[in-house]
Amino acid sequence: MQGNNKKIFIQEVVTRDGFQNERDFVDTDKKIELINQLSQCGYSKIEVTSFTSPKAIPALRDAEQVMMGITRHSSIEYTVLVPNMRGAERALSCDADEANLVMSTSESHNLSNLKMTREASFHALSEVIKEVQSTRTAINVSLSTAFGCPMEGDISLETVLSWAERFVEQGARGITLCDTTGMAYPTQVAEVVAKFKERFGDLQLTVHLHNTRGMALSNALAAIEAGANRFDSSLGGLGGCPYAPGATGNVSTEDLVHMLELMGYRTGIDLEQILKASAQLPALVHHDVPSQILKAGRRLDLHDVPNSVKEHLGK
Amino acid sequence: MQGNNKKIFIQEVVTRDGFQNERDFVDTDKKIELINQLSQCGYSKIEVTSFTSPKAIPALRDAEQVMMGITRHSSIEYTVLVPNMRGAERALSCDADEANLVMSTSESHNLSNLKMTREASFHALSEVIKEVQSTRTAINVSLSTAFGCPMEGDISLETVLSWAERFVEQGARGITLCDTTGMAYPTQVAEVVAKFKERFGDLQLTVHLHNTRGMALSNALAAIEAGANRFDSSLGGLGGCPYAPGATGNVSTEDLVHMLELMGYRTGIDLEQILKASAQLPALVHHDVPSQILKAGRRLDLHDVPNSVKEHLGK
Numbered sequence: 001m002q003g004n005n006k007k008i009f010i011q012e013v014v015t016r017d018g019f020q021n022e023r024d025f026v027d028t029d030k031k032i033e034l035i036n037q038l039s040q041c042g043y044s045k046i047e048v049t050s051f052t053s054p055k056a057i058p059a060l061r062d063a064e065q066v067m068m069g070i071t072r073h074s075s076i077e078y079t080v081l082v083p084n085m086r087g088a089e090r091a092l093s094c095d096a097d098e099a100n101l102v103m104s105t106s107e108s109h110n111l112s113n114l115k116m117t118r119e120a121s122f123h124a125l126s127e128v129i130k131e132v133q134s135t136r137t138a139i140n141v142s143l144s145t146a147f148g149c150p151m152e153g154d155i156s157l158e159t160v161l162s163w164a165e166r167f168v169e170q171g172a173r174g175i176t177l178c179d180t181t182g183m184a185y186p187t188q189v190a191e192v193v194a195k196f197k198e199r200f201g202d203l204q205l206t207v208h209l210h211n212t213r214g215m216a217l218s219n220a221l222a223a224i225e226a227g228a229n230r231f232d233s234s235l236g237g238l239g240g241c242p243y244a245p246g247a248t249g250n251v252s253t254e255d256l257v258h259m260l261e262l263m264g265y266r267t268g269i270d271l272e273q274i275l276k277a278s279a280q281l282p283a284l285v286h287h288d289v290p291s292q293i294l295k296a297g298r299r300l301d302l303h304d305v306p307n308s309v310k311e312h313l314g315k
Numbered sequence: 316m317q318g319n320n321k322k323i324f325i326q327e328v329v330t331r332d333g334f335q336n337e338r339d340f341v342d343t344d345k346k347i348e349l350i351n352q353l354s355q356c357g358y359s360k361i362e363v364t365s366f367t368s369p370k371a372i373p374a375l376r377d378a379e380q381v382m383m384g385i386t387r388h389s390s391i392e393y394t395v396l397v398p399n400m401r402g403a404e405r406a407l408s409c410d411a412d413e414a415n416l417v418m419s420t421s422e423s424h425n426l427s428n429l430k431m432t433r434e435a436s437f438h439a440l441s442e443v444i445k446e447v448q449s450t451r452t453a454i455n456v457s458l459s460t461a462f463g464c465p466m467e468g469d470i471s472l473e474t475v476l477s478w479a480e481r482f483v484e485q486g487a488r489g490i491t492l493c494d495t496t497g498m499a500y501p502t503q504v505a506e507v508v509a510k511f512k513e514r515f516g517d518l519q520l521t522v523h524l525h526n527t528r529g530m531a532l533s534n535a536l537a538a539i540e541a542g543a544n545r546f547d548s549s550l551g552g553l554g555g556c557p558y559a560p561g562a563t564g565n566v567s568t569e570d571l572v573h574m575l576e577l578m579g580y581r582t583g584i585d586l587e588q589i590l591k592a593s594a595q596l597p598a599l600v601h602h603d604v605p606s607q608i609l610k611a612g613r614r615l616d617l618h619d620v621p622n623s624v625k626e627h628l629g630k
Contacts, residue, residue, distance in 0.1 A: 001537065002502055111624040150618045183614040185577040186536065187316055211529075213614060214570040214607035218533045221501065222316065243618055246603075247611040255529040262500040288561075292529035296562040299498040299528060303465045303558055309426040 001225070003264030009230040010257060010267050011045035011206060012038055014281075015066070016081055017250055018238030020050060020057050022285050028062040030284055032069040037277050038235070039073040042268040047079050047100060047232070051087035067094035079140065083114070088128045092135055099132050100176070101125045101167075102142040105160050106149030109180070113144070122166060129170045141167040142176040142208065147192065148183030150243040157192060161199055174204030176232065179219065181243050182212020186222035193226035208232040209251040211290070212241050216251035217259055224265070231256065235274060236281040236289030248290040254278055258293045271298065316540070318579030324545040325572060325582050326360035326521060327353055329596075330381070331396055332565055333553030335365060335372050337600050343377040345599055347384040352592050353550070354388040357583040362394045362415065362547070366402035382409035394455065398429070403443045407450055414447050415491070416440045416482075417457040420475050421464030424495070428459070437481060444485045456482040457491040457523065462507065463498030465558040472507060476514055489519030491547065494534065496558050497527020501537035508541035523547040524566040526605070527556050531566035532574055539580070546571065550589060551596040551604030563605040569593055573608045586613065 015035055019026050031049075038046060048070065054061035063080070072078055079098035080091045091099050103121035104110035110118045129139050145152075146160045164175045177192065189207070196205055207223045209216040209231065220231060237252030257269045275298075281289050305313065330350055334341050346364075353361060363385065369376035378395070387393055394413035395406045406414050418436035419425035425433045444454050460467075461475045479490045492507065504522070511520055522538045524531040524546065535546060552567030572584045590613075596604050620628070 001505055001540070108620050108624055108628065111627045112621055117627065148614060151620045151624075153615050153617055182611060185574060185614065187318075187578045190316060212607065212611045213573065214526075214532055214567070215574055217529055218536055218574065221533055221536075225316070241611075243611075245610075247607060252529070258528065259500060259530055259533065263502045292527065292562055295560075296497065296527045296556075296558075299463060299500065300468050302468055305423050305466045306427055309423055309466075312426050312432070313423065 001221070001263065003260065003266070005264060005266050007229065008224065008260055008265045008267050009044040010253065010269050011047065011230065011232045012043045012235060012253060013047040013232045013250060014235035014238050014253070016047040016050050016060070017232070018234045018236070019285075020059050021240055022059050024286050025059060026284050028065050028069065031062070031066050034277060034280070034284070035066070035070045038274070039071065039076055041270045041273045041277070043076055044230075044268070045077040045079055045098070047081065050081035050083070051090040052081065052083050064090060064094060067096065082128065084124055085128055085131065088131055092132065092137060096137055098138040098140055099128070100140045100142055101128060102144060103163075104144035104149070104180075105155045105163050106145040106152045108151040109145045109149045112151070118163070122163075125167070126170050129172065133171050138174070139172045140174040140176060140204070140206070141172045142178050144178045144180045146177040147179040147188060148181070150181045150183070157195055160192065161195060164196070164200065168200060168203060174206060175200070176206040176208050178208040179210050181241050182210035182216070182247070184209065184219050185215055186218045189219045189222040190226040193223045193228045197227040204230065206230045206232055210241060211237060211248040211251050217256065220251065220256060236278045236291045236294060238281060238285065238289055252291040252293070254291055254293040258298060262299065316536070316578065318575065318581070320579060320581050322544065323539065323575055323580045323582050324359040325568065325584050326362065326545065326547045327358045327550060327568060328362040328547045328565060329550035329553050329568070331362040331365050331375070332547070333549045333551070334600075335374050336555050337374050339601050340374060341599050343380050343384065346377070346381050349592060349595070349599070350381070350385045353589070354386065354391055356585045356588045356592070358391055359545075359583070360392040360394055360413070362396065365396035365398070366405040367396065367398050379405060379409055382411065397443065399439060400443055400446065403446055407447065407452060411452055413453040413455055414443070415455045415457055416443060417459065418478075419459035419464070419495075420470045420478050421460040421467045423466040424460045424464045427466070433478070437478075440482075441485050444487065448486050453489070454487045455489040455491060455519070455521070456487045457493050459493045459495045461492040462494040462503060463496070465496045465498070472510055475507065476510060479511070479515065483515060483518060489521060490515070491521040491523050493523040494525050496556050497525035497531070497562070499524065499534050500530055501533045504534045504537040505541040508538045508543045512542040519545065521545045521547055525556060526552060526563040526566050532571065535566065535571060535575075551593045551606045551609060553596060553600065553604055567606040567608070569606055569608045573613060577614065
């Protein structure tokens with residue numbers, strides 16, 4: 001369980017997964033400012049935005065402006081969510097470092113969210129991969145509901161792995177296993193990650209956790225023990241779940257980093273700086289955010305000893 | 316990490332640790348009703364109330380009435396918090412199964428909370444132990460700030476273990492290591508529990524966790540892997556922390572049980588029934604409670620497939 005200085009890669013998703021469900025539009029310059037700030041904090045990857053239809057996700061209707069407006073840091077990959085060929089064209093026009101394609105491993109969830117069967121999604125995304133492969137932009141595929149679907153329940157491990165395999169055969173350089181609605185639990189995560197590593201070896205694996213049922217940090221530790229070293233996380237824990245109103249959303253970056261660093265893992269993240277960035281979120285989204293560390297402080301952010309106690313202590 | 320049917324003992328503290336900081340008084344008959352309901356749910360122990368001065372903790376000013384009013388279940392130990400000799404007398408007059416004495420392993424925290432030095436607390440509690448030992452009431456000692464003090468920072472493991480040892484020598488049959496303000500982290504918990512087990516063998520050890528920094532469930536798993544099998548937890552996650560306003564409090568019973576049962580541990584708790592009890596809490600305390608499972612449901616509490624999707628699926 002000891003981190004022993006092992007490197008864990010942290011990928012920030014707050015301006016995409018976090019903002020996409022916000023009711024109030026976050027101004028474009030505020031988004032750019034936040035991403036520029038986060039670019040100084042040691043992330044390995046930042047998911048900037050989504051090239052979805054502005055009608056479907058008005059919160060991210062400024063995708064091009066944001067991508068073109070940010071100052072890129074050479075050590076960070078700037079990835080964008082790409083749902084289809086139109087999105088891919090937009091991503092390429094902005095010279096994204098990575099296109100993050102997405103489909104669900106659950107037929108019901110894919111039909112609900114993407115309005116097509118998984119096979120139809122696969123074929124459409126395969127066309128996107130062909131288009132993107134001739135460019136410098138890398139391909140990652142995010143597989144939703146990999147740890148359970150809120151309508152179908154458990155998705156078999158073989159189903160999850162075989163969708164991953166089909167995309168790897170197409171040329172994806174990375175796969176993200178998404179616990180879209182926070183159904184994952186530690187022993188399951190350990191099994192899924194171990195089997196994934198067994199089949200795909202050193203292929204870039206990202207684990208995308210939600211804290212809907214309080215288990216995100218436990219799941220992260222289970223994933224690491226099984227061989228994972230790369231996580232999506234969202235500053236402030238922003239990003240909800242339509243199936244669990246009021247529940248917490250994506251695992252909070254600061255909560256994850258705070259725990260991992262205490263345990264001796266090396267994230268490279270400047271916790272103090274991301275806490276400053278996180279403290280700005282409530283003003284941007286006009287509500288409180290679920291992050292625990294933002295409210296409670298780091299464990300050794302100490303409180304003053306009362307004066308009456310100081311006398312007793314002879315201080 | 317697999318539970319393999321290992322028994323984990325769950326001790327409910329909501330009516331003591333949960334209610335003690337509530338602004339609004341929970342009516343005595345409502346407390347009794349809740350405890351009677353929880354007595355049907357498979358707990359190994361229930362901390363009913365605190366025999367503290369009614370002026371210090373008015374929320375629990377009905378301690379005797381509650382203890383005398385509940386219907387006890389033969390398989391459950393009914394414990395009460397006892398701060399001093401007066402409290403012990405009151406606990407004995409109610410025939411409590413256990414007196415839970417409390418002091419802090421941090422000098423500053425003990426002076427702040429209990430207004431005396433640790434040595435003074437130890438001597439006062441030793442007198443209590445002598446008084447109680449001739450009765451059928453068992454003695455447990457809860458050691459606060461065992462994983463860190465919000466004013467002093469880390470408390471050395473040797474300090475924690477030596478306070479435990481002094482109480483065990485006095486006749487305590489159990490020790491609770493309390494993460495009073497949520498400063499514990501998994502590798503630390505594993506070390507503390509392992510060293511405790513090494514020194515005290517099969518002495519009853521309870522781990523009392525707070526979720527202030529989001530790590531309570533991860534800490535519980537670390538404690539179990541190091542040999543712990545007994546936890547305090549609070550229904551709904553009720554119970555805050557004066558050092559972290561707005562942060563979550565005690566680890567939520569339903570969140571802990573939900574995770575442990577999924578992993579193959581055997582808590583004996585009827586999760587469906589405690590969720591019904593938890594659902595009543597917001598009406599009792601007049602605010603939302605931090606429990607995640609209460610909001611999100613169990614992982615396989617599935618949602619309906621939309622009609623448009625049903626057509627596609629041919630259902």
